[in-house]
Amino acid sequence: AQSVSQHNHHVILSEAASLELGCNYSYGGTVNLFWYVQYPGQHLQLLLKYFSGDPLVKGIKGFEAEFIKSKFSFNLRKPSVQWSDTAEYFCAVKVLGTGANNLFFGTGTRLTVIP
């Protein structure tokens, strides 16, 4: 079945540590890719997105993600996390050409940053 996988369910880091959250998808066609973030008590909001062009995309708050087509991956990175990055992070994939306007989400990764 087609899916979006986020293998890390809960990641705990100290401030200033580097972050990489994995996202893999199983769709074979052209995709648009997204990372959404949900801070405690807040709504889901877009962190960054990839539609086409440079596979390394930069988002808000120092986050970036790299699309590696051959690996069906779109991992999220940040070189130095802060306590305020504590949140839940969701990867999402939009499959183009299917005629459906649907985002397929992963189950999310909870990030806890310890001061």
Next chain:
Amino acid sequence: ETGVTQTPRHLVMGMTNKKSLKCEQHLGHNAMYWYKQSAKKPLELMFVYSLEERVENNSVPSRFSPECPNSSHLFLHLHTLQPEDSALYLCASSPGSGGAFIDTQYFGPGTRLTVL
């Protein structure tokens, strides 16, 4: 403030009740969505409306009934729900027009629904 508001934020209802969830977007978008967010599961798309017309219904039980009276408002009418329907219900909107949707979605804060 995302421009997408949802009311109520919390709702507790019995299995025989009828209630409605409301979503309003102030972004001038043309497409609106209902999602269900359950613990340990991916967000599940329930309904998609584009220009007030339903374009997607991912096999959602009939006890959930959406209504989109205009491009700014979306409702989810609930009746005879089951305890397993307890979840966070998220509304989203996107700019999309016609058959070419723009994919960035803007989410509301959600309604936490508990069915007793």
